Amino acid sequence: xxxxxxxxxxxxxxxxxxLVEFLVSTTSSDLPDEVVNESRRCLxxxxxxxxxxxxxxxxxxxxxxxxxxxxxxxxxxxxxxVRLRVTDAALVNGIAAHALDFDDTHVxxxxxxxxxxxxxxxxxxxxxxxxxxxxxxAHAVGYExxxxxxxxxxxxxxxxxxxxxxxxxxxxxxxAAARLLGLSAAQAVHCLGLAATQASGHxxxxxxxxxxxxxxxxxxxxxxxALLARDSFTAAPDxxxxxxxxxxxMSPAATVADLVDGLGKRWEIFNNGVKPYxxxxxxxxxxxxxxxxxxxxxxxxxxxERIELxxxxxxxxxxxxxxxxxxxxxxxxxxFACAIRLIDGAARQSAFTDENVRRPDVRDxxxxxxxxxxxxxxxxxxxxxxxTRDGRRLERRVDHASGTPENRLPDAELSAKFHDLVDxxxxxxxxAELEALVxxxxxxxxxxxxxxxxxxxxx
Amino acid sequence: xxxxxxxxxxxxxxxxxxLVEFLVSTTSSDLPDEVVNESRRCLxxxxxxxxxxxxxxxxxxxxxxxxxxxxxxxxxxxxxxVRLRVTDAALVNGIAAHALDFDDTHVxxxxxxxxxxxxxxxxxxxxxxxxxxxxxxAHAVGYExxxxxxxxxxxxxxxxxxxxxxxxxxxxxxxAAARLLGLSAAQAVHCLGLAATQASGHxxxxxxxxxxxxxxxxxxxxxxxALLARDSFTAAPDxxxxxxxxxxxMSPAATVADLVDGLGKRWEIFNNGVKPYxxxxxxxxxxxxxxxxxxxxxxxxxxxERIELxxxxxxxxxxxxxxxxxxxxxxxxxxFACAIRLIDGAARQSAFTDENVRRPDVRDxxxxxxxxxxxxxxxxxxxxxxxTRDGRRLERRVDHASGTPENRLPDAELSAKFHDLVDxxxxxxxxAELEALVxxxxxxxxxxxxxxxxxxxxx
Numbered sequence: 001x002x003x004x005x006x007x008x009x010x011x012x013x014x015x016x017x018x019l020v021e022f023l024v025s026t027t028s029s030d031l032p033d034e035v036v037n038e039s040r041r042c043l044x045x046x047x048x049x050x051x052x053x054x055x056x057x058x059x060x061x062x063x064x065x066x067x068x069x070x071x072x073x074x075x076x077x078x079x080x081x082v083r084l085r086v087t088d089a090a091l092v093n094g095i096a097a098h099a100l101d102f103d104d105t106h107v108x109x110x111x112x113x114x115x116x117x118x119x120x121x122x123x124x125x126x127x128x129x130x131x132x133x134x135x136x137x138a139h140a141v142g143y144e145x146x147x148x149x150x151x152x153x154x155x156x157x158x159x160x161x162x163x164x165x166x167x168x169x170x171x172x173x174x175x176a177a178a179r180l181l182g183l184s185a186a187q188a189v190h191c192l193g194l195a196a197t198q199a200s201g202h203x204x205x206x207x208x209x210x211x212x213x214x215x216x217x218x219x220x221x222x223x224x225x226a227l228l229a230r231d232s233f234t235a236a237p238d239x240x241x242x243x244x245x246x247x248x249x250m251s252p253a254a255t256v257a258d259l260v261d262g263l264g265k266r267w268e269i270f271n272n273g274v275k276p277y278x279x280x281x282x283x284x285x286x287x288x289x290x291x292x293x294x295x296x297x298x299x300x301x302x303x304x305e306r307i308e309l310x311x312x313x314x315x316x317x318x319x320x321x322x323x324x325x326x327x328x329x330x331x332x333x334x335x336f337a338c339a340i341r342l343i344d345g346a347a348r349q350s351a352f353t354d355e356n357v358r359r360p361d362v363r364d365x366x367x368x369x370x371x372x373x374x375x376x377x378x379x380x381x382x383x384x385x386x387x388t389r390d391g392r393r394l395e396r397r398v399d400h401a402s403g404t405p406e407n408r409l410p411d412a413e414l415s416a417k418f419h420d421l422v423d424x425x426x427x428x429x430x431x432a433e434l435e436a437l438v439x440x441x442x443x444x445x446x447x448x449x450x451x452x453x454x455x456x457x458x459x
Numbered sequence: 460x461x462x463x464x465x466x467x468x469x470x471x472x473x474x475x476x477x478l479v480e481f482l483v484s485t486t487s488s489d490l491p492d493e494v495v496n497e498s499r500r501c502l503x504x505x506x507x508x509x510x511x512x513x514x515x516x517x518x519x520x521x522x523x524x525x526x527x528x529x530x531x532x533x534x535x536x537x538x539x540x541v542r543l544r545v546t547d548a549a550l551v552n553g554i555a556a557h558a559l560d561f562d563d564t565h566v567x568x569x570x571x572x573x574x575x576x577x578x579x580x581x582x583x584x585x586x587x588x589x590x591x592x593x594x595x596x597a598h599a600v601g602y603e604x605x606x607x608x609x610x611x612x613x614x615x616x617x618x619x620x621x622x623x624x625x626x627x628x629x630x631x632x633x634x635a636a637a638r639l640l641g642l643s644a645a646q647a648v649h650c651l652g653l654a655a656t657q658a659s660g661h662x663x664x665x666x667x668x669x670x671x672x673x674x675x676x677x678x679x680x681x682x683x684x685a686l687l688a689r690d691s692f693t694a695a696p697d698x699x700x701x702x703x704x705x706x707x708x709m710s711p712a713a714t715v716a717d718l719v720d721g722l723g724k725r726w727e728i729f730n731n732g733v734k735p736y737x738x739x740x741x742x743x744x745x746x747x748x749x750x751x752x753x754x755x756x757x758x759x760x761x762x763x764e765r766i767e768l769x770x771x772x773x774x775x776x777x778x779x780x781x782x783x784x785x786x787x788x789x790x791x792x793x794x795f796a797c798a799i800r801l802i803d804g805a806a807r808q809s810a811f812t813d814e815n816v817r818r819p820d821v822r823d824x825x826x827x828x829x830x831x832x833x834x835x836x837x838x839x840x841x842x843x844x845x846x847t848r849d850g851r852r853l854e855r856r857v858d859h860a861s862g863t864p865e866n867r868l869p870d871a872e873l874s875a876k877f878h879d880l881v882d883x884x885x886x887x888x889x890x891a892e893l894e895a896l897v898x899x900x901x902x903x904x905x906x907x908x909x910x911x912x913x914x915x916x917x918x
Contacts, residue, residue, distance in 0.1 A: 062692070069544040070529065071528055197659060197669055200656060202655065202698070208652075233669070236661075
């Protein structure tokens with residue numbers, strides 16, 4: 001067995017080489033506090049969406065199957081007391097975190113980076129007893145690696161039909177795993193190659209359980225890649241930029257300069273979006289615009305004669321359901337999401353229930369909300385024009401929905417989203433303990449206490 | 460959990476629908492004897508190349524890693540007494556069977572179908588106690604599914620840089636696994652979708668351990684896909700032909716008619732090639748041409764003044780080494796491979812040793828073999844022109860190398876290849892027992908005896 005610890009191969013292209021050196025050499029203390037803080041916020045959001053999906057069919061089926069296959073009890077399926085080997089935990093926790101379509105997004109490329117990053121790294125760090133600050137650093141650095149590869153590939157790669165989270169998601173998990181395993185630069189090239197060559201996931205699968213499977217698969221692929229590379233498994237020296245490598249095979253027009261432009265100075269993690277509403281991101285500006293009528297103008301459902309929503313044509317195309325019959329269908333109904341936001345003040349996961357879509361007060365308001373698709377409104381914006389029963393006209397415009405990089409979700413909102421998802425699984429008290437551990441995760445010498453807090457009593 | 464046993468979804472395109480119905484409905488008795496016989500021959504060849512690679516670094520690293528990860532002892536790593544869960548066995552046995560680049564080939568598309576087919580199905584059938592005839596049928600039918608998808612995608616898909624065995628190899632393993640698990644047609648669509656969306660593997664990785672990893676990954680992906688689909692995991696209704704499905708995402712010019720043209724009447728398995736020589740297929744016609752000078756004209760090394768080999772320019776490009784220093788380098792030396800074939804009568808795995816490339820008699824003959832690259836000779840052909848020391852001129856032309864579909868390898872040659880690979884691992888006696896079990900595998904009620912015979916004493 002040949003050891004490949006040592007210098008990078010001359011055949012690795014300069015941009016990939018620089019990215020790999022950044023990956024393995026950046027220390028926790030090199031990372032700006034604001035970056036680490038974003039990674040901490042991403043961890044809270046990840047745990048919320050993963051634990052909140054603990055009973056989703058895609059998750060329960062996958063979890064049952066990997067238990068049948070068996071493995072060493074190296075870490076846990078989040079939100080359960082089921083112990084799994086690290087590759088299986090990455091798969092199951094990755095499926096869970098994407099199952100509600102509620103995980104965070106690298107807005108410029110529609111990659112969901114945090115899901116493969118933490119689905120891979122939490123289990124690995126738990127198993128290897130790595131400290132919390134290393135997990136945050138692995139997220140922050142891995143986010144850069146995967147987001148930059150995504151920028152290099154976007155939009156042609158996505159337009160061709162690839163699901164970013166299944167493709168560059170493999171690089172995300174591999175990068176995080178490479179750090180936690182302490183790979184050398186040479187090993188990290190093999191690791192990224194093993195991950196790149198597993199990149200997969202067709203957008204045809206959107207709308208099925210196989211969409212979140214892509215995220216879980218990416219997480220597991222990265223863990224496997226890093227473990228193999230640590231054990232001297234070899235891969236090609238130029239896996240991304242080589243003639244038959246990931247970029248040329250999977251995009252007609254990759255822009256490699258994006259891998260390194262401002263690397264270590266400009267952080268892609270500040271382009272992260274966190275969803276406040278448990279439905280397609282395209283409706284979020286409209287929900288916000290209606291929310292402002294409530295929160296800032298004090299309107300109630302009873303006040304409203306009619307609301308016209310000037311929105312991108314995409315909104316009606318993707319979320320045009322006027323008579324949703326189930327909570328799930330409610331996620332594809334802009335008028336339901338706006339109505340529940342105005343009446344109940346929120347549109348979190350717990351709002352999208354079969355009961356809520358049938359509520360007479362909600363139904364009544366839904367009929368008074370009119371979608372007006374127009375090319376004049378970009379898909380990131382919306383304008384709500386209300387006519388009240390007492391004859392007033394009010395207008396609220398949203399240019400950047402809450403949770404977007406330009407309008408970051410406050411920690412309190414992030415916390416509320418977390419509790420909405422996690423309290424039903426862990427109970428409010430244990431959820432609060434878990435949240436507190438996340439905010440101070442830098443101080444944990446290993447993830448044991450955090451993983452324990454993510455395990456409900458009696459499940 | 461919704462059961463999806465039942466009719467096929469209307470949205471499944473007609474060709475995919477027909478292929479899936481063929482996959483799940485074809486019975487053992489529908490299969491022509493000649494087809495089943497090819498599948499039996501493929502099984503012998505598969506076991507040979509997989510067991511012969513038992514100590515290859517790519518195999519030992521992967522096997523050690525999956526043992527660390529752990530799992531239920533559902534089946535075995537071939538050629539060892541290591542018990543693995545079925546997905547891990549598919550991975551490790553798939554890596555093994557491709558590690559020597561000596562496994563069989565669907566000649567029109569350069570897919571190596573048997574590796575993912577049997578790497579997936581042997582372990583699954585062993586675990587599920589399925590009879591030998593079902594394993595053969597799963598190979599025969601799965602071969603058609605994967606080879607036809609490959610024909611539909613070839614050559615644009617391959618030219619783009621995809622490694623067929625990693626891509627349509629996923630469909631091969633999924634198809635075989637779907638049959639062994641008894642999936643309904645509707646489940647089989649989900650299974651193929653889950654497999655298609657894991658299709659991956661860049662040709663950039665050729666020449667590294669990651670090339671055989673692609674084959675193992677494909678085998679494991681198909682097993683996972685089938686197990687998930689059996690448990691009601693859902694995927695898109697039109698995974699291959701849909702707008703964002705495998706064919707449109709992974710090829711600019713897929714020809715879907717190839718999926719069904721003559722299905723069940725014309726069998727792609729008759730386009731299977733089996734390598735008699737343990738080196739790149741491009742040298743095989745030349746080795747054969749020299750072999751005929753020996754076997755048919757009775758020439759020995761001492762008789763030969765000079766041999767000119769008229770070959771495709773590819774031969775010198777890919778295998779032009781004149782002074783190989785190791786057995787591995789010998790695989791890239793046409794003159795070595797031809798010399799050892801003429802002197803020793805064979806160029807099997809055991810011929811490519813460090814000792815053989817240094818043998819004075821071999822070196823001496825190598826210097827008298829001259830490569831004459833010419834565009835006039837297609838890469839499937841070769842002409843050897845010998846001048847003997849007593850002044851005779853002899854010429855032997857090969858239009859179809861032995862082991863190609865037009866010049867099938869006789870069972871005796873197949874058996875000799877198997878023993879060359881397996882005897883060093885299992886010993887000749889146990890290897891003979893294993894071979895006998897393969898020839899009568901149809902009669903086995905389960906694979907227990909065969910798997911036991913593939914396990915050496917004391918390893």
